[in-house]
Amino acid sequence: MAKEKKVKEKKVLEGLAKFNRVSMPVNILFSVIFIIAALCCVIPLIFVIIISFTDKTSIAAIGYSFVPQKWSFAAYEMLWDSKESILRAFGISIFATVVGTVLGLFLNASIGYVLSRRSFKFRKLYTWIVFIPMIFNGGMVSTYLVYTQLLGLRDNILVLILPLAVSSFNVIILRTFFTTTVPDSLIESGKIDGASQLRIFFQIVLPISLPALATIGLFLCFGYWNDWWNAFMYINDAKLYPLQYVLINIEKSMDFFTQNAAFIGYEAYELQQRLPQDGMRMALVVVIVLPIACAYPFFQKYFVSGLTIGAVKG
Amino acid sequence: MAKVKAARVKGKKFTFDDLELILLSLPTVIWYLIFSFLPLFGLLIAFKQWRVSGGFFETFFSSEWISFTNFEFLFATSTAMESLRNTILYNVLFVILGVVIPVTLAIMISNLYSQKLGKVCQTAMFLPHFMSWVVASYFLFAFLSGDKGLVNNMIEAMGGTAINWYGEEAVGWWPFIIVLMNIWKTTGYGMVVYLASITGIDATYYEAAVIDGATKWQQVTRITIPLLKQIMVIMAIMAVGKIFNTDIGLFQQVPKSTSQLYPVTQTLDVYIYNALRTMNNIGMSSAAAFFQSVAGCITILIANLIVSKIDEESAFF
Numbered sequence: 001m002a003k004e005k006k007v008k009e010k011k012v013l014e015g016l017a018k019f020n021r022v023s024m025p026v027n028i029l030f031s032v033i034f035i036i037a038a039l040c041c042v043i044p045l046i047f048v049i050i051i052s053f054t055d056k057t058s059i060a061a062i063g064y065s066f067v068p069q070k071w072s073f074a075a076y077e078m079l080w081d082s083k084e085s086i087l088r089a090f091g092i093s094i095f096a097t098v099v100g101t102v103l104g105l106f107l108n109a110s111i112g113y114v115l116s117r118r119s120f121k122f123r124k125l126y127t128w129i130v131f132i133p134m135i136f137n138g139g140m141v142s143t144y145l146v147y148t149q150l151l152g153l154r155d156n157i158l159v160l161i162l163p164l165a166v167s168s169f170n171v172i173i174l175r176t177f178f179t180t181t182v183p184d185s186l187i188e189s190g191k192i193d194g195a196s197q198l199r200i201f202f203q204i205v206l207p208i209s210l211p212a213l214a215t216i217g218l219f220l221c222f223g224y225w226n227d228w229w230n231a232f233m234y235i236n237d238a239k240l241y242p243l244q245y246v247l248i249n250i251e252k253s254m255d256f257f258t259q260n261a262a263f264i265g266y267e268a269y270e271l272q273q274r275l276p277q278d279g280m281r282m283a284l285v286v287v288i289v290l291p292i293a294c295a296y297p298f299f300q301k302y303f304v305s306g307l308t309i310g311a312v313k314g
Numbered sequence: 315m316a317k318v319k320a321a322r323v324k325g326k327k328f329t330f331d332d333l334e335l336i337l338l339s340l341p342t343v344i345w346y347l348i349f350s351f352l353p354l355f356g357l358l359i360a361f362k363q364w365r366v367s368g369g370f371f372e373t374f375f376s377s378e379w380i381s382f383t384n385f386e387f388l389f390a391t392s393t394a395m396e397s398l399r400n401t402i403l404y405n406v407l408f409v410i411l412g413v414v415i416p417v418t419l420a421i422m423i424s425n426l427y428s429q430k431l432g433k434v435c436q437t438a439m440f441l442p443h444f445m446s447w448v449v450a451s452y453f454l455f456a457f458l459s460g461d462k463g464l465v466n467n468m469i470e471a472m473g474g475t476a477i478n479w480y481g482e483e484a485v486g487w488w489p490f491i492i493v494l495m496n497i498w499k500t501t502g503y504g505m506v507v508y509l510a511s512i513t514g515i516d517a518t519y520y521e522a523a524v525i526d527g528a529t530k531w532q533q534v535t536r537i538t539i540p541l542l543k544q545i546m547v548i549m550a551i552m553a554v555g556k557i558f559n560t561d562i563g564l565f566q567q568v569p570k571s572t573s574q575l576y577p578v579t580q581t582l583d584v585y586i587y588n589a590l591r592t593m594n595n596i597g598m599s600s601a602a603a604f605f606q607s608v609a610g611c612i613t614i615l616i617a618n619l620i621v622s623k624i625d626e627e628s629a630f631f
Contacts, residue, residue, distance in 0.1 A: 020524045020533075027427045034423060034431065038438035040498065044453035045441070047464070051456055063462035111342035114335045121332045126339070129346050131631070135555060136611040138353020139603030140586050141596065145359065146352050150370035166345050197334035226446035229562070233591075244448050248567070278462065285452045292444045297437050304506055 045293060052076070052282040059278050075279030079287070085238070086246070086284075093242040096160040097224040104165040104220040105213060111166075112174030113201055116182070134168045147234060159234040160242060164223055170216050173306055177212040178205065215306035218299050225292065243288050250281050360384055360604035364596040384601035394602060396577065397585035401560055404489075404581065408496055409553040413546055415497060416504025421534055423505065424512050436509070440502035447563025450499060454491070454568060482574040489578050495568055496561075504549070511545050512538060547621055547628040555614025558582060558606045582606050 022030070051064050055072035062069060079086055115126055138146070153159040182205055190200040206213065228244035235241060241249065296303075361384070362377040388394050426432045442450065457464045458479035466476040477484055519537050528536070560581040569579045576584075582602060589599035622629035 020520060020530070021427065022425045022530055027425075030422050030426055031428070031431060034419075034426070034435040037419070037501075038435040041439045041441050041502065044450075044456065047456050048453060059462060063467045064456050064459065064464055065467070066464075107342045107345055111339045114339040117335060119331065120335050121326055121328055122336070126343075129343065132354075133346065133350040135614050136354065137350070137607055138356055139600075139607045140583065141590055141600040141603040142356025142359050143353040144590060145370060145596075146356050149366070149373065150352070151348070162345070163349055166342055166349070171342075197331055198338055201338060222444055226444070226449075228446055228448045228567075244446055247448050247452070281452065282456070285449055289445060289449055293441060296441070296444050300437060300440060303440075304510060 045289060048282045048285050048289075052279055052286050054279060056279065064278070072279075075283040078280050079283050086287075088239065089241050089243045089246045090287075092157070092160070092240060093225060093244070096157070096227075096242060097221055100161045100165060100224040101217055101220040103161065104170075105217055107166045108170045108216055109174055109206065109209070109213065110201070112171050113178050113205055115171070115175040116178035117187075118184075130168045130171050144233065154234050155237045155240060156234075157240055159230050160224075160227070160240075163230055164220070164227060170219060174209075174212055174216060177209060181212075182208065211302070211305065215302045218302050219306060222292065222296075243284070247281075247284055247288065250284065357600075357604050357607060359596070360600040362600075364600070384597040385605070388598055388601040388605070391598070393576070393580065394585055394598075397580045397582050400578065401558060401581040401583075404492065404560065405553075405557045407493060408500075409550060409557070411493070411497060412500060412504060412553055413550055416501055417508050417539075417542060417546060419501065420505045420508035420512055421538055424509060425530070436502070436505060440506060442499045443503045445499070447499075447561065447567045450495065450563075451568045451570065454495065455570075458491075480570055480572045480575070485575060485578055488569060488575055492564060492568070492579065496564060499564075507545065507549065508542060511542055515541050544628045547625075548630050551614065551617045551621060551630045554617040555610060557613055558610045560584075562587060 021027070047064070047066065050066055050068065051059070052075050053071050053073070054064070054068035055070035056074065058065070058069040111126070111130065114120055115123065115130065117123070120126070147153040147159065147163075153162075186204060186208075187200055190204050195203070226244065227242070228248060231240075231242050231245035232248060235245065356374075359374070359377075361379055361381060362374070363380045363383075364373065364377050366373050367376050423432045423436060445453075455463070458466075460466065460476065460478050460480065463479070465479070470476055477487075479487070515538065519541075520533055523533050523537060560583050562581075562583045565579050565581045565584050566587065569575045572579075580588075583606075586599045586602045586606070589595045589602065618630050
């Protein structure tokens with residue numbers, strides 16, 4: 001009887017939801033708008049992928065097109081021919097991303113945890129330390145001078161890692177997570193069992209905070225992979241170029257590839273003719289973007305949860 | 315409970331726990347001191363005649379104080395004023411569009427019949443958020459390239475003359491291109507934030523409204539938007555606080571640093587970058603950066619003050 005009632009109630013509610021909908025024409029209009037908007041966001045990527053597979057002759061004849069006259073892998077072969085520099089840049093990007101993410105996670109989480117402890121004596125001071133940079137920063141020039149003249153970070157791989165490691169935004173997300181989801185009693189019980197604060201942090205708090213750590217880890221990971229600014233400002237040494245900076249520098253890098261390829265056996269002139277420049281540029285874009293484009297739909301929910309916690313006030 | 319209260323009393327004893335917590339957070343505190351607070355101290359460079367001699371501190375203390383001379387030069391420069399104007403105009407537009415468009419779209423997407431379609435579209439629209447501006451600049455280049463771009467091909471196919479998009483003749487178009495690119499990149503993120511709030515709204519509000527005979531439009535304007543108000547205000551305050559800052563990727567990488575386009579693409583950040591790296595003019599660029607930091611800080615404090623006067627609940631801090 002009770003079950004029947006429940007089913008009935010549910011039906012009524014569903015009916016209400018059905019009744020309380022936008023009208024069919026409006027729904028169709030909205031759907032069309034969203035399909036167009038979604039296409040606008042995805043088509044540039046598809047277009048670039050198509051260009052990267054377009055043969056040089058087709059580009060010369062009809063320009064960039066969604067339906068090229070002739071397909072080819074030449075751009076990717078060219079990238080592979082210069083694998084020494086590309087793989088190196090790839091390695092630099094991966095290194096900065098992995099090391100930066102791990103380091104950033106530790107730095108953000110540790111201060112986030114300390115801030116979440118109500119009994120901590122210097123909680124107020126720490127809140128200020130984290131909060132002030134959110135509204136007041138040193139700006140480009142003094143940062144540049146401090147990095148280059150004081151810290152010696154020019155042409156140093158650390159400049160691709162350290163400046164992005166901590167962000168007050170991430171610290172606040174983690175602090176909020178620790179205060180709301182790690183109960184005080186758990187930490188108390190750890191202490192009664194004789195664990196030190198360090199041990200509590202590493203062996204109790206971190207393992208039960210994996211969802212929040214995954215979120216921040218992803219923020220950091222994408223941040224490092226997409227960073228071009230620090231390389232742009234502080235890296236002149238071609239050995240330390242990350243992928244994003246190779247892409248900025250590609251006009252100059254083209255000469256580099258030419259030299260590289262000439263070394264492998266093409267004549268310089270022949271090479272000029274053969275070199276699929278446009279395709280190669282776009283192929284490099286694809287190499288940078290495709291890992292992210294394939295990965296992010298699966299991680300989207302972590303981003304969403306991070307953004308929602310992050311919306312909590314400072 | 316009593317224990318928590320006792321812990322909050324001022325002048326509490328320094329315990330071993332505190333020591334451990336300090337140790338744990340020491341690396342991050344050092345990071346903050348070096349990477350956030352040292353540059354803050356460095357803002358004073360704007361009042362110096364910067365002459366490099368030895369290390370940073372040596373230079374700092376040996377350089378002469380020249381009070382506001384750097385600023386006088388800065389404010390007498392027409393390109394600097396032009397970049398300030400561009401910065402503010404673009405940002406005002408971004409603040410407004412950055413709230414209106416994502417809120418509208420989030421409300422629309424939550425009303426689609428097909429949840430699946432909504433999910434797919436939302437995922438697709440989130441994609442640009444994960445692209446760097448460098449990558450985005452190549453996306454745009456595929457369409458706007460002078461001789462091979464799709465747009466020029468289409469113009470020529472329809473019998474028009476091709477436009478050199480990265481040249482002087484396209485100056486009138488670039489404000490639209492910049493705004494469009496910004497919408498393209500940021501809308502998905504905003505939608506996610508607002509949609510999360512919308513799905514958090516208690517369904518019984520709407521049920522009660524339907525029973526009282528409210529139309530869908532009334533539900534949106536009387537229930538959804540008022541409940542989104544707080545998050546909208548917080549997002550807007552944060553955006554207003556950055557009114558003197560622009561994303562240098564959007565204004566420098568996307569137009570491929572074309573100097574003919576500077577009248578409409580040069581913002582404060584681009585100006586500072588050029589003054590620092592191209593002209594190597596520390597005085598001018600540090601004055602501009604000082605202005606940017608201080609003005610930004612004051613703006614966010616004022617914005618927050620105004621909001622807290624009107625509605626305490628919605629204030630950011």
